[in-house]
Structures are given as structure tokens and as C-alpha cells.
Amino acid sequence: MTRPAALIPNAAGLTKSDYQGAPSTLCKGCGHNSVANQIIQVAFELGLKPEDLIKLSGIGCSSKSPTYFLGMSHGFNALHGRMPSVATGALTANHKLRGLAVSGDGDSGSIGLGQFKHVIRRNLRMVYLIENNGVYGLTKGQFSPTAEDGLKLKYAGTNPFPPVDMCAEALISGAGFVARAFAGDAKQLRELLKAALAYHGTAVIDIVSPCVAFNNDDDSQHSYAYGRANEVPLEDIGWVPPREDITLDDHEPGETRIIELHDGSRIALAKIEEGYDPSDRSAALTRIGRAEANGEVITGLLYYEDARPNLTDSLGLGDTALVDLPEERLRPSREALERVMDRH
Amino acid sequence: MTVPHPDAAPPPSAGPTSRVSDFSLMVGTANGTGSQTANTTLLRAIFNMGVPVHGKNVFPSNIQGLPTWFHIRASAEGWIARQAPEIAVAFNPATLHQDAETIPPGGVLILNGDLAGAPQRDDVTTYSIPVKELMADVEATGKIKDYLANMTYLGVVSQLLGIPLDVVRTALEQQFGGRQKLVDANYPVVEKAWQWSEANLEKADPYRIERMDATHDLMLITGNDAAALGSVFGGVTFVSWYPITPSTSLVDAVKTHLSDLRVHDGKPDWSIIQAEDELAAIGMLIGAGWAGARAMTATSGPGISLMAEFTGLGYFAEVPAVIWDVQRVGPSTGLPTRTGQGDVSFAYTLGHGDGRHPVLFPSTAEEAFEFGWKAFDVAEQAQTPVFVLTDLDLGMNTWMSTRFDYPGEPMKRGKVLHGDDIPEGFGRYRDVDGDGIPYRTLPGDPNPEGAWFARGTGHDEDAKYSERADDWIANTTRLAKKFDTIRTLVPAPSIDQVDDAELGVICFGTTIHAIEEARAHLAKQDARFSLLRLRALPINDEVERFIEQHDRIAVIEMNRDAQVAGILRAELPQYAAKIASIAHLDGLPYTRDQIRAWLAPHLDPSLAYEGDPVARETA
The missing domain is CATH 3.40.50.970 (Thiamin diphosphate (ThDP)-binding fold, Pyr/PP domains)
Structure with a gap:
């Protein structure tokens, strides 16, 4: 009898259960739980060392979820809308770590919109997940800033305001990796997560992650039913580790775009939507606008470029993490102090 | 104990006819005109004469145009608190009259002679600087020329105070930090003004700087x-x-x-x-x-x-x-x-x-x-x-x-556990040592025992989410215990206790300079008090003992609401009744005479002192 794959140790010598966290306290069926499961699966498949990664979150249902995965990794459940600043400090102090951040549409689109945009401007190396359900769950059903115009909710009535589109905000802030996923499409989410973890800057994935308690009516744009009926994948995405051959299953080679990442891994994008070019920022913005007008949930890698330096590069940091510097590099010598004082 | 009534204090302008290295000077200019270089160079020149000196910039929240004043106090005795100026250099047309009126009788007024409507005062010595004339052959134009015009008062004031030209030059070079081009542009104006002053002005005031050796080992x-x-x-x-x-x-x-x-x-x-x-x-x-x-x-x-x-x-x-x-x-x-x-x-x-x-x-x-x-x-x-x-x-x-003392001890990094030192079953918030301070581990540590999730929500001693009442009480009680440990970690107060003093004064921060000067002044008149300068909160036992050992306590602080007095009263309620407050805030550093006036009724409560209109008594 063969052992189930999850019980066979990965390259890090860990089994899948080593990547789990505490049992979820979110509602049964919550989209955030399936995202947590894909994170566990991806970390296991990639053989991530738990100590190489930190988990970060803000406040809200989504931000609770880092407790439910990667229990052997350090994490910080920060303040509402302020996770990006904590991440910036932590990942600058120790730029050897990878950041995996989980936020929500209220956390990043409302109270934290400023920090969301500024962390992208700085291009901090981090995966930035927005578990987007269009509603405030923990406070029981208010509109979030991503709720569509005209959405009717039991508690909040009819939404009179246009939505903030997190992918559009990321794009105009200068993000080089912008994707949208649907919690009900596990395979695509896993490939996007792997590619995002390999990206050298801020990788934003806006995940439509339905709230079964407050915003899951079939005609709501953040519901499971709506996502299943209206998801429009722009391409079929596959992530290929460094030194592994690319096998192109169903697509002609000419229809597949290969993107090489800084760590030698590659993203293979098999074209689905004719004429969509994920390297054209303004085309991506235009496509997002059209999706909003048509009520489509477009998914996939909406935009990719890797020209901009990340924050570590911009700060000019060396190989040693700041937190690992020995005391002799932290405190200059007695002679150095004398020299400075001689100038006064 | 005799206490001088504040009204009996001599006005700052009175005194011996010759005022050697003991006076205050104020320069009034408009913000953004580059006067800071002239002012700091003058300060540095006095310092280079070996005379104790201090400068205060009283400036507006503005980039250009609003009035700004620079105060320089020279004090052979080494006092550095703010003091009402006796010499005014008035270069700002907008404050010309205001600056002139600030000067007490017997003081000095140094005017930009090109400004129209110069104030007339026959009870002060007035000098007028022909700025345009001195700048006539300066080639610069526009803003640069305006900047350089400040060098005229630097030259004239230096000469009038008896500061040799070479001392000013050295100060200017220090000010520009070796940027020779700037020195070359500015110095000729200083030199010309200094020489013009020597040739044309008749010294008619008592203020001068004489060489001392009191700043030799000091920095600015x-x-x-x-x-x-x-x-x-x-x-x-x-x-x-x-x-x-x-x-x-x-x-x-x-x-x-x-x-x-x-x-x-x-x-x-x-x-x-x-x-x-x-x-x-x-x-x-x-x-x-x-x-x-x-x-x-x-x-x-x-x-x-x-x-x-x-x-x-x-x-x-x-x-x-x-x-x-x-x-x-x-x-x-x-x-x-x-x-x-x-x-x-x-x-x-x-x-x-x-x-x-x-x-x-x-x-x-x-x-x-x-x-x-x-x-x-x-x-x-x-x-x-x-x-x-x-x-x-x-x-x-x-x-x-x-000069600063090099840190006398290695860095204290606190209770951080790494790698194999992290015990099995490590708990982030466990009070292992009984001092309320737990052990922490850092992200990136390869020992998975050390992983924990930081959060602002309720947590147990393993950093796990908890809403349990007993966990909450245990955690917040430990944090209170930790704060008691912190009392021993922060800098202790600086205390100068006088035998038999009835009054103990408590202060902190920069008010100490005016308080020390007032204290020395009062001591000459046999009015003595003990002084405790807080160097940190939370307070330690020494603060309690100091309060216990004095009949009366006055807390001096630069705010309206008597904040530190309030903290002391709350933390030492048994002494609350004897903790009086002198709380005053107008945006300016205190002077010796303010402190003297405010302390008088505390030194002798029987003294009927009307009180400064803005110093509140909240005892």
C-alpha cells in the first residue's frame, strides 16, 4: 500500500500536517478556510522551511486566518489596516525572511488603503493576499469598500457607492505582480501563490472569498454561485520551479508565454482570452474596468513586470540581515566617537 | 530664613558699569534671510574666546518672511538659561520698534541704518550700521546679497564686543565646516564691517567679551x-x-x-x-x-x-x-x-x-x-x-x-533565546524569572519550538488567543509587575538634598537650567531648597523618600495642567496634599527671575505674594 502524498516528507523533511495551524474558528464554508488550505498545500509542495517565512495580518475575519496555517512559522497579527507597515519593518530588519500577508477588503481597501498603496510603492518583497468578500464579517454585515454599487444586504440595505477595485489600486500604485483569484478555484490559486512567493517584490493577489454568513446570495458578486457562473480566467497559469522542464499540456507552444522570475523559476501563461497582454499596465486597467461593467470576475495574472527594484535593493542592504549584525558592527569604536566630537 | 521678594530683585540691566562677558543679546531678522549663519558664528566666536555661551533660536512656523529672533547669552559664571536681552540687533523692518522697546534703559540698540523710521531712544546706546554702503562693492546679487548683508552685523557686533577679527574668522570657518568658497564669499564683508566699526564707532556701552578659559574642553x-x-x-x-x-x-x-x-x-x-x-x-x-x-x-x-x-x-x-x-x-x-x-x-x-x-x-x-x-x-x-x-x-x-562618555557597558539585549537554548514547550509570555519580563524568540530562528504569534488580542502565556478571565488577569498582572521591574531599569533621579531644607523642588528636562541659576541666586540670600531632577518615569523609591523628607514639595513643569505633579499625587497619594505645582507654559524657556518669583511663596508660605498672572497654583 502506498502512503498518501501528504504523509511523505517533502524536501524540508516535513509532512503536510507540519504546515497546519490551529483549527479554524471561521464559519463553515468560509472562503478564507479554502485559501488557508491552499497555503498549507503550497508551502508543503514547495518544501518551504517554516522559519524562512513570517505570516502577517491586520484585523478582521481574514486576518484571523494566519493562526490556521503554518503553525511553525512566526507571525504577527497587527492592527486594522496597518499590517503593511509592520511587514515593512520586519522584512527590512530581516530581509532574509519571506513575508506572507493576509488581509481583507475592509482592512486593505478602507482603513488601510494608504498603507496598501505605500507598501506597493516601496515594492516590499511580500505576498499580499486580500481575501475579498465585499462585507464586514466580524461586525456583522456592513458594506466593505469593495461591495458593488447596488448590492443589497440584509443589515446594510442597498449600497449607493461604487466599489474600490483592489487590483486597479495595486496597478496604479506601481505593483509589478497583480492577480485575481477565486477561492472556489483551488488549482489556479495554488499556482498563483507559488508564483507570488517566487516574486522579488510585492505580489498582490485579490481573492474573491465568499462570506457565507453575510454576503453569499447568488446575485452578489462576491458569492460562490456568482463566482462559478461569472469567472472569466484570462489565462491558464502554471508555475515551474527552477531547473524543472516545462511541460505544456493542452496548449500550443505559440500560445504560451513563459515569464522567468528572479529566482530562476518560471510562470507559464497559456492564453485563454484572445489578445490579453499581462505586460501592459493600462490594458490591465482597461480590462478591469470592462469586467466591472460586464459583471465578470476576471481571474489570473492580470499584470506582471519585474523591472522595479524591491525595497531591500532601494535601501542598498548587504547580505547580512540587520538583525544578525554582531555588536562590533552596531556600536562604532571609542576612537570614532572622539573623531566625531573633535568636529564640534 | 529670609526670602527675597520677587519685586526686590534687581532689574537685569542694572549692575556694574562694565559688563564683562555677562549679558544677553538678541538679533531680530526676517525668517529665510540667512541670518542663522551670522548668529551661530557670533555664538561660536564668543565660545572661542573661552566664554560660556548659549544660543536660542526663537523662530516662526514659516519658511520665509515672518520675524525670527536669535538670543545669545554670554555668562562668565556659566549660566545658560534664557535671559531678557540687553542688546538688540534690529535688522527686521517689521519688528524694528518692538525690538527697540524690548531693551531696558542702559542697553544697546544696533540698527540697520538703511531702515526707514528708526526708533529714537535716548536712554540706550544706539549704533547704526550703513549696510548698503558696506555692501557697495560686493558683487553678489539678489538673495545671496541679502544673506551676505547679515555679515555686516556680525562684523560690527564682534568689534563692539571686543572680539578680534581672527577669532571671528576661525568661527566662520568652523561654521562652514571647511567649505572654503563660502568662507571666501562671507569673510570680506565681516572684515570690512569690523574695520568700519573700529574706525567709525565710538564705544559708549559697558558690554564686552574678555578672553577666559572656560570652554576649553567643551563642544557646541x-x-x-x-x-x-x-x-x-x-x-x-x-x-x-x-x-x-x-x-x-x-x-x-x-x-x-x-x-x-x-x-x-x-x-x-x-x-x-x-x-x-x-x-x-x-x-x-x-x-x-x-x-x-x-x-x-x-x-x-x-x-x-x-x-x-x-x-x-x-x-x-x-x-x-x-x-x-x-x-x-x-x-x-x-x-x-x-x-x-x-x-x-x-x-x-x-x-x-x-x-x-x-x-x-x-x-x-x-x-x-x-x-x-x-x-x-x-x-x-x-x-x-x-x-x-x-x-x-x-x-x-x-x-x-x-565631551560624551563612551558607553561604559556592552549592549543589554534583554531576554532573547536562540536555537537550542529555546526550551521544549517554550511559552512567550511565561514569567520564568519572577520579574514580570518573559523570554522572547525572533522570527527566522530555526528551532520550531520558538515560533509564536504576536497579537494585540487577549492571549495566554503561550501567546495563544484567549478570552479567558484568568488568562487576562494573569497577563495584565504580570505586565504590572514588569512595570515595577522597569523602575529599576530606567535612569534614577538626580538629587541634591540640602540639610534642613523645608522645600523640595522637583523638575525634569530643560527647566533645570533656569532652576539651577535661580537656586544659586537664592542661596546667596540664604534661601535654600533641595532639588530632585527626574530623569525618567516610572519613579523609584528615591523619589518617594525625597517627598517624604520635605515639608513642602513644588513640582515645576512647562505645561498648564500640572502633569507630573498629577502623576506624583496619583502614585503617592499619601503625600498628595503637600505636592504643590508650578505649571507654566508660554512657549519660551524659563528665566531665572521667573523661577525666583514662582518659588518665593513656596520657600516661605507666609509671604504674601500675588503671584505671576500666568503661573498657576494647583496645590
Whole structure:
């Protein structure tokens, strides 16, 4: 009898259960739980060392979820809308770590919109997940800033305001990796997560992650039913580790775009939507606008470029993490102090 | 005990006919006209004459055009508190008459002779500088010429005070830090004005500088620069900040010193990030502290307001961080370019819910340096945000300072466990040692036993989410115990106790300079009191003993609401009735005579003193 794959140790010598966290306290069926499961699966498949990664979150249902995965990794459940600043400090102090951040549409689109945009401007190396359900769950059903115009909710009535589109905000802030996923499409989410973890800057994935308690009516744009009926994948995405051959299953080679990442891994994008070019920022913005007008949930890698330096590069940091510097590099010598004082 | 009535104090202008190295001078100019170079050079020239000197810049919240004043006090006895000026250099047409009126009879008025409507006063000595004439052959134009025009009063004032030309030249070179081109442009104007003064002005006033040897081993430095240098020797590796007066020059100085001293193989051993606001600045700080870096920010009152949320998180998640608050005058935007001590009670308890934070109070440049490195030791030992409350007066003004002592002990990094030292079943918030301070581990540690999840929500001693009442009580009780341990970690008060003194005065920060001068002055008249200068909150046993041992206590502080007096009354309720308050805030540093007047009724309660109209009695 063969052992189930999850019980066979990965390259890090860990089994899948080593990547789990505490049992979820979110509602049964919550989209955030399936995202947590894909994170566990991806970390296991990639053989991530738990100590190489930190988990970060803000406040809200989504931000609770880092407790439910990667229990052997350090994490910080920060303040509402302020996770990006904590991440910036932590990942600058120790730029050897990878950041995996989980936020929500209220956390990043409302109270934290400023920090969301500024962390992208700085291009901090981090995966930035927005578990987007269009509603405030923990406070029981208010509109979030991503709720569509005209959405009717039991508690909040009819939404009179246009939505903030997190992918559009990321794009105009200068993000080089912008994707949208649907919690009900596990395979695509896993490939996007792997590619995002390999990206050298801020990788934003806006995940439509339905709230079964407050915003899951079939005609709501953040519901499971709506996502299943209206998801429009722009391409079929596959992530290929460094030194592994690319096998192109169903697509002609000419229809597949290969993107090489800084760590030698590659993203293979098999074209689905004719004429969509994920390297054209303004085309991506235009496509997002059209999706909003048509009520489509477009998914996939909406935009990719890797020209901009990340924050570590911009700060000019060396190989040693700041937190690992020995005391002799932290405190200059007695002679150095004398020299400075001689100038006064 | 005899107590001099404040009205009996001699006016500052009276005294011997010859006033050698003992006077105050004020320069009135418009902001943005480049007068700062002339003013600091004059200050430096007096310093180079070996005469104790101090300068205070009283400036507007403005880039260009509004009035600004620079006060220089020379004091052979070494007093450096603010003092009403006896000499006015009036170069700002907008404040010409106001500046002239400031001068007491017998004083000196030095005018820009080109300004129309010069004030006439026959009870002061007036000199007029023909600025246009002296600038006639200067080739510069526009703004540069305006800048250079300030060199005329530098030359004339130096000559009138008896400062030799070569001393002024050296001071100018120091001021420009070896940029010879600037010296070459400015010095000829100084020289011409100095020589013109010697040839044309008849010295008719008593004020002069005579060489001494009292500044030989001293430096001239701003408090912000000293704080920055101390931080760099404290091993700061991460700075996140948002620009705000009067703290900006602290971060600028940190960057200068880090670039000079902490570069390895061409790469910085540090990062400085200018954040989008103070919310993000302290968020980054908390993130960096959690990751294990020595991290700091510098800000002022409005920034502290925005930092309340994260300070509470830092307190509760127990993350080390150092926050410099260079205080200006609040509430709200207040007086952005004036000094005060109004953030004490706010900083001490910053954040909603229960919680208190260590607050350090440097008084001098030496202490700004010392607390610069010590604040990191306290923060990492106590695993909590530490505030250093300085003020605009210390931060932005130029002070004489003894040379700084190199940190006398290795860095105290606190209870951090690494690798195999992390025990099985490690609990982040367990009080293993009974001092309320738990052990922490850092992200990136390969031992999975050490992994924990930092949070601002209720947690048990293993850092797990908990809403249990017993967990909450255990955790917050331990935090209170930790705060008692912190009493022993922060700098102890500086105490000068006088035998049999009935009055004990308590102060902190920069008010000490006026208080010490008033104290020496009063002592000559046999009015003595004990003095305790707080160097930090929370207080320790010595503060309690000091209060216990005196019949009366007066707490002097630069705010309206008697904040520190209130903290002392609340923490030592058994002595609350005898803790009186002298609380006064108008944006300006105190003078000796203010302190004398305010202390008189405390020295002898039977004295019927009407009181300064703005000094409140809240005992």
C-alpha cells in the first residue's frame, strides 16, 4: 500500500500536517478556510522551511486566518489596516525572511488603503493576499469598500457607492505582480501563490472569498454561485520551479508565454482570452474596468513586470540581515566617537 | 530664613558699569534671510574666546518672511538659561520698534541704518550700521546679497564686543565646516564691517567679551545631534519616521552619523524609511523591533497622537521600540516652533485601556547622548516601547557640552533565546524569572519550538488567543509587575538634598537650567531648597523618600495642567496634599527671575505674594 502524498516528507523533511495551524474558528464554508488550505498545500509542495517565512495580518475575519496555517512559522497579527507597515519593518530588519500577508477588503481597501498603496510603492518583497468578500464579517454585515454599487444586504440595505477595485489600486500604485483569484478555484490559486512567493517584490493577489454568513446570495458578486457562473480566467497559469522542464499540456507552444522570475523559476501563461497582454499596465486597467461593467470576475495574472527594484535593493542592504549584525558592527569604536566630537 | 521678594530683585540691566562677558543679546531678522549663519558664528566666536555661551533660536512656523529672533547669552559664571536681552540687533523692518522697546534703559540698540523710521531712544546706546554702503562693492546679487548683508552685523557686533577679527574668522570657518568658497564669499564683508566699526564707532556701552578659559574642553552641539549620535552608538539599525518640527533634524543627524560610521563594504548597516505618516512610522518600528532590530523613530506631539494605537500594541505584544518626542507646544498644531513639556502624561499612558510606558527625560546634550544608547537597553530589557521626551529647546538649540562618555557597558539585549537554548514547550509570555519580563524568540530562528504569534488580542502565556478571565488577569498582572521591574531599569533621579531644607523642588528636562541659576541666586540670600531632577518615569523609591523628607514639595513643569505633579499625587497619594505645582507654559524657556518669583511663596508660605498672572497654583 502506498502512503498518501501528504504523509511523505517533502524536501524540508516535513509532512503536510507540519504546515497546519490551529483549527479554524471561521464559519463553515468560509472562503478564507479554502485559501488557508491552499497555503498549507503550497508551502508543503514547495518544501518551504517554516522559519524562512513570517505570516502577517491586520484585523478582521481574514486576518484571523494566519493562526490556521503554518503553525511553525512566526507571525504577527497587527492592527486594522496597518499590517503593511509592520511587514515593512520586519522584512527590512530581516530581509532574509519571506513575508506572507493576509488581509481583507475592509482592512486593505478602507482603513488601510494608504498603507496598501505605500507598501506597493516601496515594492516590499511580500505576498499580499486580500481575501475579498465585499462585507464586514466580524461586525456583522456592513458594506466593505469593495461591495458593488447596488448590492443589497440584509443589515446594510442597498449600497449607493461604487466599489474600490483592489487590483486597479495595486496597478496604479506601481505593483509589478497583480492577480485575481477565486477561492472556489483551488488549482489556479495554488499556482498563483507559488508564483507570488517566487516574486522579488510585492505580489498582490485579490481573492474573491465568499462570506457565507453575510454576503453569499447568488446575485452578489462576491458569492460562490456568482463566482462559478461569472469567472472569466484570462489565462491558464502554471508555475515551474527552477531547473524543472516545462511541460505544456493542452496548449500550443505559440500560445504560451513563459515569464522567468528572479529566482530562476518560471510562470507559464497559456492564453485563454484572445489578445490579453499581462505586460501592459493600462490594458490591465482597461480590462478591469470592462469586467466591472460586464459583471465578470476576471481571474489570473492580470499584470506582471519585474523591472522595479524591491525595497531591500532601494535601501542598498548587504547580505547580512540587520538583525544578525554582531555588536562590533552596531556600536562604532571609542576612537570614532572622539573623531566625531573633535568636529564640534 | 529670609526670602527675597520677587519685586526686590534687581532689574537685569542694572549692575556694574562694565559688563564683562555677562549679558544677553538678541538679533531680530526676517525668517529665510540667512541670518542663522551670522548668529551661530557670533555664538561660536564668543565660545572661542573661552566664554560660556548659549544660543536660542526663537523662530516662526514659516519658511520665509515672518520675524525670527536669535538670543545669545554670554555668562562668565556659566549660566545658560534664557535671559531678557540687553542688546538688540534690529535688522527686521517689521519688528524694528518692538525690538527697540524690548531693551531696558542702559542697553544697546544696533540698527540697520538703511531702515526707514528708526526708533529714537535716548536712554540706550544706539549704533547704526550703513549696510548698503558696506555692501557697495560686493558683487553678489539678489538673495545671496541679502544673506551676505547679515555679515555686516556680525562684523560690527564682534568689534563692539571686543572680539578680534581672527577669532571671528576661525568661527566662520568652523561654521562652514571647511567649505572654503563660502568662507571666501562671507569673510570680506565681516572684515570690512569690523574695520568700519573700529574706525567709525565710538564705544559708549559697558558690554564686552574678555578672553577666559572656560570652554576649553567643551563642544557646541544641538540636543538633536547629541541624541542622534547616542542612538548611533546604541546600535540603531532601523529608523522609520515622518517629518515634523522640531524632530526632523534628529533624524537628519542620525542619517549623517550612520553614513559616516556604520557602513560596511560600501553597504549600510542600517535602514532609514520615511513613512507615509506617523501611523506607518511606528508600525514599521514595531515590526522591526519584533524582528529583533534596535529600532527608533523621532517625532513630536501631533505624531505621538497618531502613534497611540501602535504604542498600545507594542505594550501588549511586548515589543521593544524607542520613540523620541521632541516636544513642541500643544494641544493640536499648537505652537509648532516653540518649546514645552506638555506630552508627559499622554506619553506615559499612551493607548486605550490599561498601560504605562517608560519615559526618559534628558536635560542636557550629554544626557541626550547617554539616553540615545540607553533607551535601546531599556526597551530591549523590558521588551516594551520607551519614550524619550526632550523638547524643542534642547533639540534645536546650540548647547555647550562636555565631551560624551563612551558607553561604559556592552549592549543589554534583554531576554532573547536562540536555537537550542529555546526550551521544549517554550511559552512567550511565561514569567520564568519572577520579574514580570518573559523570554522572547525572533522570527527566522530555526528551532520550531520558538515560533509564536504576536497579537494585540487577549492571549495566554503561550501567546495563544484567549478570552479567558484568568488568562487576562494573569497577563495584565504580570505586565504590572514588569512595570515595577522597569523602575529599576530606567535612569534614577538626580538629587541634591540640602540639610534642613523645608522645600523640595522637583523638575525634569530643560527647566533645570533656569532652576539651577535661580537656586544659586537664592542661596546667596540664604534661601535654600533641595532639588530632585527626574530623569525618567516610572519613579523609584528615591523619589518617594525625597517627598517624604520635605515639608513642602513644588513640582515645576512647562505645561498648564500640572502633569507630573498629577502623576506624583496619583502614585503617592499619601503625600498628595503637600505636592504643590508650578505649571507654566508660554512657549519660551524659563528665566531665572521667573523661577525666583514662582518659588518665593513656596520657600516661605507666609509671604504674601500675588503671584505671576500666568503661573498657576494647583496645590
